[in-house]
Amino acid sequence: MSGMSAFAKICSGCLRFKSALPSRLRQIQRECPNSKRLLSYMQPGQMNVKPLEGIKILDLTRVLAGPFASMILGDLGAEVIKVERPGSGDDTRAWGPPFVGTESAYFLSVNRNKKSIAVNLKDPKGVKVILELAAVCDVLMENYIPGKLGEMGLGYEDVQTLAPHLVYCSITGYGQAGPMSQRAGYDSIACAVSGLMHITGPEDGDPVRPGVAMTDLATGLYTHGAIMAGLLQRQKTGKGLHIDCNLLSSQVACLTHIAANYLNGGKEARRWGTAHESIVPYQAFKTQDGYIIVAAGNNHQFVKVCKILNLQNLAEDPKYKTNNLRVQNRRELLKILSERFSEKKTAEWLQMFEGTGVPYGPINSIQQVFSDPQVIHNDLIMEMNHPSAGKIAVPGPAVRFGDFKTTNPKPPPLTGQHTVEILKHNLGYTDDYIKELLKAGTVTQNEVH
Secondary structure, three states: OOOOOHHHHOOHHHHHHHOOOHHHHHHHHHHOOOHHHHHHHHOOOHHHOOOOOOOEEEEEOOOOHHHHHHHHHHHOOOEEEEEEOOOOOOHHHHOOOOEEOOEEHHHHHOOOOOEEEEEOOOOHHHHHHHHHHHHOOOEEEEOOOOOHHHHHOOOHHHHHHHOOOOEEEEEEOOOOOOOOOOOOOOHHHHHHHOOOHHHOOOOOOOOOOOOOOHHHHHHHHHHHHHHHHHHHHHHHHOOOEEEEEEHHHHHHHOOHHHHHHHHHHOOOOOOOOOOOOOOOOEEEEEOOOOEEEEEOOOHHHHHHHHHHOOOHHHHHOHHHOOHHHHHHOHHHHHHHHHHHHOOOOHHHHHHHHOOOOOOEEEOOOHHHHOOOHHHHHOOOEEEEEEOOOEEEEEEOOOOOOOOOOOOOOOOOOOOOOOHHHHHHHOOOOOHHHHHHHHHHOOEEOOOOO
């Protein structure tokens, strides 16, 4: 029980608070000594309490999928302990330029709200540190090739013996078993193998990798949700469990209707550029000075598009009366629309589409994205002061909650910035033993100046 958080220790009887009427609360409070603690967690808006406060996460992941997931969990209030190699740390610390001071912008983008401990996992004493941290944490995340941590004595079976309450989440390229399980997982490879790259790119061009590592990011989102589900499952059973997340499965699951088209209709997919296979018009059109995306998802919207473009004759043409007909006569229709869109500048078209109910928008540069009034209104730029890089800005959380705010973020840590703090406060190590570990190189501490 020593590793279980306050949330996990609350007895199941206290869950009656969730549905109790106000007149019953005092009676339940008298019956159960833990009920006051649960009630404090449940007061709406009380002191900006976040849903994962009290949850401790031991994060052995590197690069993007795992760190992205643990950052979201940190935004939700979890204490995230990031385990890094002494010296070099997470691989993405070297992924630049650009660098902000000595820190790569890549690393800064996905590692806020974490503490860093630098531990040598090749040292048996370093392995002992990880095992002891696992015992006082709720979740362990790792993204090693299957079997690698087992060789170190840190596999699920090893840790489960010491910490049966632990939610142990593995992230790999292809899964824990199978013919590809021993391959290293990289976004671009999984993007290709999963079919995403096959359907991405110009209609008559080569396959294209998406501009950001969408397979990694999708896996991070699946991982974050799976860990939340694992914590709920533990609340029901009192036991931890193993979670298997991988890049290939995440991306194949995200093929959605493309996969269903093949599985149910035998229809092989192809690349469509910005266009949609089943809806016309639904794509980017070149203007005098840029591009505009227009999506007519139904016949009513198509009529409106024709009216805006002063091409009402198209709406009345029998060849374009329904979406099915528009798909069949795609090339002829798109040629007419493209010629019309090329006659004005993007800003003019945006003004003409405003308020019509037709989905539309410009293709923004990144500079334009962060100048967009809606992006600014949604508070998607998160600023913080980094110990060595100074003031930095990163994309903020995508989701907002009514009863708490994801404000006052902690900046991404330096490698080993919190080593001594974690060993002392989380494990109760003495100063003398910490000095011994530092001297032996089992752990390292990065001093913040």
